[in-house]
Amino acid sequence: MSTEDDLSHVPLLELFREDAATQTRVLSDGLLALEHAPADATALEACMRAAHSLKGAARIIGLQNGVDIAHLMEECFVCAQRGELTLSASHIDALLHGIDLIARVGETNPAEAVTRADVDAFAMRLASSHAAPRVSSSAAAGTTTGSSKDDEEATMRAALALLGADAAALGGGSPRTASDAFPDAAKPAVEPEPQPASARERMTRDAGRMLRVRADNLDRLLSLAGESLVESRSLKPFAESMLRVKRTQREAARALDAFYEALAEHLDPQVLASLGDVRALLSNAQQLLAARIDELDRFDRRSANLAQQLYDEALQCRMRPFGDATHAYPRLVRDLARSLGKRVRFSIVGSATQVDRDILDMLDAPLGHLLRNALDHGVETPEERVAKGKPAEATLTLDARHSAGKLLISVGDDGAGVDLERLRAAVVRRQFTDEDTAARLSEQELLEFLLLPGFSMREHVTDVSGRGVGLDAVREMVTAVRGAVRIYNEPGHGVRFVLQLPLTLSVIRSLLVDVGGEAYAFPLAHVRRTLELPRDDIDMLEGQQHFPFEGRPVGLVTAHQLLGADAAEETRASVSVVVIGDEHETYGVAVDRFLGERMLVVQPLDARLGKVKDIAAGALMENGDVVLIVDIDDLLRSVDKLVRGGQLDRVRRAEGVAARQRKRVLVVEDSLTVRELERKLLEKRGYAVTVAVDGMDGWNALHGASFDLVVTDIDMPRMDGIELVTLIKRDALLKTMPVLIVSYKDRDEDRRRGLEAGADYYLAKGSFHDEALLDAVRDLIGEAHG
Structure with missing residues (x-):
């Protein structure tokens, strides 16, 4: 379905609101620029066009109030363009009020809707902003005599006439257009007939066009792109299996060649000819297979590259410029600064910085709090700044940039900074701590109090601040996305x-x-530490297991109980523990083993599942396996509930661990005799042994259980030992596991092949004896009960 089809189903009023949001943004930016440079021709032109567009849009759907407001604004900009009006702060105030009214035009809620009285009041406010500077015009019009009330009415009438509006227009009629007020200026120059745009011109013109896309559609697109990336990587194992087929075919050809040469003198010509035909067919098959494998390899590379590009582009769709979330801030800063009697130059740096869509949506309230805090608490009045030798106009900067793999957003001012002694006194006054403790706090520790709920340095509540509900919202948002807040203070300088x-x-x-x-x-971001905890270090304290961590006891819980998994049958001498939480609430979660670190693409769970206990989302690993992402906050709540109920399972202590825990060895050998000999030798020494009949069987066994060592032969069906070693060393989860090759091939080149593939030890069967195997195993992984 095309974009036009989609828009045809959207109500006209909704389309007007979207158009109004865009045009009022242009107006707001333009007015704030005109406040500093009233004669800026570019800003005036942009504002006039935006007001004209709003007037046309409102007229199309019959919003007469919107037409009148936009017309009055447009006429004001036309007057400024002609030099008959210089925009002052009062003009800007009135026009910004007009923007607020435009945003409410078409509102269905009667309490919020714009009325004719609102339009009339706006016209009067806009006219009154012309009154003072245009007294001479009133005098010229013959309105200087009589009472002050007559002067005011005459001045208002003159201002309204300047805007092309009369009493009838304000009473509900149609205001005059710019062409009525200024016939010379309103007649546009005759423009040439527009020519059809070329395809290249259309592409250039549409390159920056924005389309509306539902957020859930983008999420599904990213999910499918991630699955496509995983699927593309499945071609490589298939290509590797085809290489094994190629090697098997080559060995068959060599065997046939040897057979042909050995019997060439003993067979009649007809048989030799038949064998020659078979050799030719096999050679052709080899060439055809080699060509197809080459094509498959190229297709694999193209597919993987295309899938990666698709995924990168889908991920980029989630990113938006930082500037998309900052349009309201210049107006907020300007209005609040004027209400506080302060002069501020506000700048936004890094508007083009790409930010995740979800993070951008969460930034609005925190940044608003930071800006209001800077204006109310940080920036001084012009008189105070001049007395300190500073410029009367303060500087407030909002900056966004990428650094070291993180998004850094800063709000800084050149105001008074934080008075640490006043802050220390406020901490004591608000009863966050006593005087002795407060006196020992460092600067950074003191500044942290600014982010606590209910904390404010104001003694009295104002309509801007004093309730202590601002900066704690900043910290809450940052914590929710696994970020951090840093405060840099320079007393007297910001x-x-x-x-x-x-x-x-x-x-x-x-x-x-x-x-x-x-x-x-x-x-x-939620993991404080990972450690292998000796079971002897686990103690009981008030009926709960604890272990020492950073000088204090920390509670130990099992992931099996929290996540509803089956407990492990075997126990090791140590426990793999993930330490989560913060300085106020810390727990160790015992898991079976660590599998390493990964960058995971978050896949939201199906909404029909609702909130899954202790799980935040899912992801796909490179081999296509699904992994669940733990919701740490939810997990901590589950732990707290189990602790209060006294229902925590216990991790087994060290008693009898050595007797139960044995190191596991996988023996991969196609010869039954050799396989059983190796198994009995290793089991007799105390190792737990699992056997596999060939390389493929061994590879499958490695994905079904964990082992400490692999002992493998080289010559085996389906997958030989060299291929098995290569796969093990390429696997991120298995590559650290030692591999011992035991083979009849004892030539230097065979040994070199094995070691180059990644084997840790090469033992020849020709010199094989019991102690040689056991010594090699002991060298690689130690005794059976380590």
């Missing part, structure tokens, strides 16, 4: 708040762990 945020919520760096044979992901 303060800067810096928000350190992730670049995107779509991709997170996670710690993968194994719990009951399933993979789970802990977002690294």
